[in-house]
Amino acid sequence: MVIDMASRIAFWLGLLALLSGEAQAGLDYTLRLHGDGTELAVHLCAPDGLAAGELRSGDRDSTRWLLAIDGDGSSRPRRSGERIVHSGLSAGQCLRYRVDLRSAGRGDRYGLGWRDDAYAMQRLSDWFWRPQRIPAGTQASVAFPDGWSASLPWTPSDASGRRYRIPDTPRSWEGFSAFGRFEERRLDYPGGRLRVTLLPTTRPIPTPALLRWLDLNTRAVLTSSGRLPLADAQVLVVPLPGVRSPTPWGQVARGGGSALRLFTGLDASEAERNEDWTLSHELSHLFHPYLGDGGRWLSEGLASYYQNVLRARAGILTPERAWSKLDAGFGRGHDERSTRGQRLSEVSAGYRGTMRVYWSGAAYWLEADAALRERHGQSLDAVLERFAERHLPAYQTWSPERFTAELDRLAGTRLFVPMYQRYAADTRFPDLDDTYRRLGIGTGIQRLRSDPNAPAAAIRDAIMARSPDSVRAADAAVAR
Numbered sequence: 001m002v003i004d005m006a007s008r009i010a011f012w013l014g015l016l017a018l019l020s021g022e023a024q025a026g027l028d029y030t031l032r033l034h035g036d037g038t039e040l041a042v043h044l045c046a047p048d049g050l051a052a053g054e055l056r057s058g059d060r061d062s063t064r065w066l067l068a069i070d071g072d073g074s075s076r077p078r079r080s081g082e083r084i085v086h087s088g089l090s091a092g093q094c095l096r097y098r099v100d101l102r103s104a105g106r107g108d109r110y111g112l113g114w115r116d117d118a119y120a121m122q123r124l125s126d127w128f129w130r131p132q133r134i135p136a137g138t139q140a141s142v143a144f145p146d147g148w149s150a151s152l153p154w155t156p157s158d159a160s161g162r163r164y165r166i167p168d169t170p171r172s173w174e175g176f177s178a179f180g181r182f183e184e185r186r187l188d189y190p191g192g193r194l195r196v197t198l199l200p201t202t203r204p205i206p207t208p209a210l211l212r213w214l215d216l217n218t219r220a221v222l223t224s225s226g227r228l229p230l231a232d233a234q235v236l237v238v239p240l241p242g243v244r245s246p247t248p249w250g251q252v253a254r255g256g257g258s259a260l261r262l263f264t265g266l267d268a269s270e271a272e273r274n275e276d277w278t279l280s281h282e283l284s285h286l287f288h289p290y291l292g293d294g295g296r297w298l299s300e301g302l303a304s305y306y307q308n309v310l311r312a313r314a315g316i317l318t319p320e321r322a323w324s325k326l327d328a329g330f331g332r333g334h335d336e337r338s339t340r341g342q343r344l345s346e347v348s349a350g351y352r353g354t355m356r357v358y359w360s361g362a363a364y365w366l367e368a369d370a371a372l373r374e375r376h377g378q379s380l381d382a383v384l385e386r387f388a389e390r391h392l393p394a395y396q397t398w399s400p401e402r403f404t405a406e407l408d409r410l411a412g413t414r415l416f417v418p419m420y421q422r423y424a425a426d427t428r429f430p431d432l433d434d435t436y437r438r439l440g441i442g443t444g445i446q447r448l449r450s451d452p453n454a455p456a457a458a459i460r461d462a463i464m465a466r467s468p469d470s471v472r473a474a475d476a477a478v479a480r
Contacts, residue, residue, distance in 0.1 A: 026137025029166070033144050036117050037179055038102040039067065040127055045094040052088035054080075055095075056132070058171040058255070059125035065104045071095040084129055099127040101179065112238055112263075118200045119180025121238070124153065124255050127177070134168040144179070151178040151197035153256035155232045161186075161195075167257060169395045173290070175255030176236050185211070189218060191227030196235045201266070203241050209270045210237060217279040220314035221286070223466045224306070225385040229287050230393055234259035241266050247278035252285040258393055274316065277325075281307040287384050289394035291403060297348040298400050298420070301361015304329060305369075312464040319464035323441050324448060326362065331446045333359025334429040345424040356429060363430045364423050368416060370435055373459045376413055386410040400424070439463075 025048035032041040044055075060082040069084060071077040072093035077086040086095060104126045105114025113121045141163045142150050153175040154164035161184060169175075178197060187194045196214060198205055214235065221228065234257065240248070243265030250262045260282045264273065284306035291299045305326070312322035332355040339353035344360055347353045369380040387410055391398075398406075404416040423430060433444040440454025451457065 026135050026139060027131075029138070029140035031140060031142045031144075031150070033101075033148055033179060034098075037120055037148065038100070040099045040101050040120075040179065041096065042099065042127065042129070043094050043096050044129070045092070046089040047092060049091045049093075050086075050089040050095075050131075052086060053131060055084040055086070055129040056082065056171060057125045057127070057129050058174070059123065062126055062129075065100045065126055067098040067100050069095075069097045097129065101127070115180075115200065115202075117181070119178055119182060121176075121178040121180075121199065121236070124175030124177050128175075128256075130171065132171065134166055136168070138166040138168075140164045140166055147181055148179065149182055149184050149197075151176070151182075151184055151195070151234060151236050153177070153234045153253065153259040155257055156195075167393075167395045169255050169257070170397070173253070173255035175253050175257070176234065176259050176261050178236055187211075187214065187218070189222060189228050191229070192231040192233065193228075194218065194233055194235045196237065198237045199239065201239045201241055203266065205239050206266070206270070209273070210239075210264065213264075213270070213273050213279065216274055216314070216316065217283055217311075220280055220310040220316060221283050223310055223313035224287070224381040225388075227385070229384070229388040230258050232257065232393075233286060236261045238263045239266050240264065243267055246273040246276035250278045250282040252282055254290045258286060277307045277311070280311050280316075284310065286392075287388065289391065289396075289398040289403065291400050292397050293349040293351070294345055295348070295398075295400035295403065296351075297344055297357045297361040297423075298364065298403070299361070300358045301363070302365050304358045304362040305365040309463060313466040319461070320450070322464055323460075326366070327442070327445060327448045329355075329359045329362060330429075330432060333363070334445050336429070341427050343424065344426050360423060360426075360430055363432055364419060367430070367432070367435050368419060369463060370439060370456065370459060371415055372411065372413070373462060374438070374456050376411065376415070378411060379462075383407055383411045 027050070028045045028047060030043040034041055063079055063082060066079065069077045069079065071086060071089065073090055075086045075089050075093060075095055077084055077095050089095060101120040101122065102114055104122050105120040107113065139157060140154060144150065152164060154166050157163045157165045178199060180200065182197055182200055185196045187196055198207060198210055236259065238261065240263055244267045245265045246268040247262055247264050250260065253259045253261070262279060262282065281303045284303040285299060288299055288302055308317065308322040308325045311317045312319050336353050336356040339347045339356055348357050365380065372378050372380055372383065387407060400420060404420040407416040408414055436442045436444055438454060438456040439460040440451035440457040441460060442448040
């Protein structure tokens with residue numbers, strides 16, 4: 001009787017652990033295209049079972065793209081509002097659903113989400129239905145017709161490019177996806193790779209020129225530490241026929257992994273595209289984790305600072321022009337009047353005062369970089385490299401307070417946190433007069449003038465100079 005009771009207790013404890021998710025193994029997703037890319041069939045299988053619950057996509061409107069849902073055994077999957085609810089899967093059972101890719105793509109507000117027999121481009125939330133927590137070991141595989149490929153944020157788990165590891169990023173984080181008749185190219189650099197897709201369009205794409213543009217800006221990133229800050233990133237390029245602007249829009253997403261989406265005008269010349277700042281700005285976001293809305297001024301500020309510094313080091317800009325562009329940005333931030341009298345942290349969280357948000361953040365990183373070099377004998381590049389080695393990729397939000405505290409710990413300083421507190425609380429654009437004078441770049445914002453005898457003139461020059469290690473790494477990088 002004692003043995004029988006112990007067995008029963010062990011059984012029920014094991015079942016409770018399974019139902020609570022404590023013993024849940026990874027899930028297996030399989031993606032299949034049907035009807036010339038018009039439909040995506042997804043099989044979600046649970047090798048060790050899946051407790052009764054719900055699947056959500058992260059977008060309440062995504063149920064409109066669902067065509068059908070079914071499942072094995074007594075799983076009984078069904079729509080319920082913005083959810084797919086189910087009664088659980090036994091070991092080895094699957095849940096299946098089909099998504100209308102064509103309608104989802106045509107729902108893109110810019111009309112760029114669908115091209116007949118060419119591609120479908122969607123947000124991950126348009127078709128990826130998932131539990132609240134994605135178990136460790138969850139994978140996906142794609143089984144597409146010949147000539148069809150996928151661009152996904154998930155990291156490939158083998159050389160085929162058709163099997164991926166799915167990380168547990170927050171469901172609210174958006175991601176990018178595309179399926180179509182294209183090739184995903186892998187560009188390898190020290191420290192990582194970019195998986196690049198150039199979406200097909202109605203006219204020939206200048207593929208060599210676009211790849212040179214990507215390579216030029218990636219080599220600029222390498223001038224920071226000689227390595228990419230991430231081992232893997234998705235890059236989705238959307239060419240725009242008839243558009244003269246080199247890169248009218250770019251964005252970074254973190255859902256499922258780190259990704260960049262870039263819209264590039266095909267009527268721009270190669271020289272205009274290479275000169276443009278957008279790609280360097282978006283690549284610079286790979287140096288930090290997601291910092292939430294309250295930390296937007298820090299993240300956009302770092303990208304705005306580095307977009308000029310890194311391009312100067314790569315020879316795209318002269319140092320003088322880079323300082324001029326930074327000064328012009330500070331001027332725009334200073335002249336932003338709509339949010340004066342409001343704390344920077346509040347303005348940042350409310351998505352207002354764009355010029356003040358971006359360029360106050362850039363001022364923060366310039367001041368921090370100069371102080372690190374002048375007072376502590378190290379650089380922002382080195383501190384961010386240490387952060388990347390320990391914490392990137394980051395699959396959860398970092399608060400700006402935690403991020404700056406960790407930078408101080410890695411640098412052995414008390415610099416980033418006090419500066420963060422001062423900037424976040426400020427109700428006006430930061431005063432850079434002292435920083436300008438010490439670096440010898442002028443007497444204040446919009447009063448730019450080089451002073452070779454300034455106390456920190458050597459630091460001014462070092463900020464825009466490539467380190468010997470980064471030079472060797474960038475020159476040795478081979479783009480495939």
